[in-house]
Amino acid sequence: MNNGSDKISRTTVKTPLGDLTVQCNPKGLQWALFDKEQEFTKAINNDPDAQRWLNAAVTQLQDYFAGTRFAFDIPLVPHGTVFQHQVWGSLIDIPYGSTCSYGDIAVRLSNPRAVRAVGAANGRNPVSIIVPCHRVIGRSGALTGYAGGLDRKAWLLAHEHNMLSARGVRR
Template identity: 50%
Template structure:
């Protein structure tokens, strides 16, 4: 069973989904379950904690998250998402930096692809990844939202 709620934020409504293991999706568009499990508009502890912590983040009261996650990706995608969790609030890294963290410097494009498939926006901070030329690159939530998030964190 996937449990879902949404919250309002300065950059649009955010959908939060969780399983009994943890948060499985945070994003700006309704997402169907990866297992086609029914989605119910109810909450559980993970959804409530996530909503509370996201509200604190948007109110500039929180710079990191402590939320159980239930990610579903390939082993490589999961390793990229784990590396993203090490990028602190107020800092950016490049796709190359993440590839180097994974001891796979030639995997820059694969890191970019995994970054783009991140199902847990903001919590797993894919918005903090920029191009090697220090320019903003793609963001599944849209570049305007990425720019807002980076500005919120004092980066632009």
């Protein structure tokens, strides 16, 4: 998950949850975030390699919302610390339609006391949906924090549950 070049391509994907702004560089997906309508400081130069990843990201997100994609396979290059990248890597391992707690992730990272740090890294995930931070819930099973809003988190979890149920899969 390396950052890459300043050459970028960006677009907005219409989703059932509102606009999702997606940005790629020639190495892959940098971020996908809701509510990113403010002015951006970097100009878009629509680099052909970045555009290729952007097209792939848009298609994969559309497939996810259509209920035909259960995993993503686009290269990720978000900005973050080593620890954040470790947490985001653990999020990718949470199966579609499943949930786990911040504590579960801390244990997976061999640092069971890092629950709050895991929560902070989860909250800074710049790649919504594709890095499924919405699948992380509180230890009690309650929905907790989601940068896109708890209504969106609840919708995403219900969407995944419904898509699995429609295929006869139980979790």
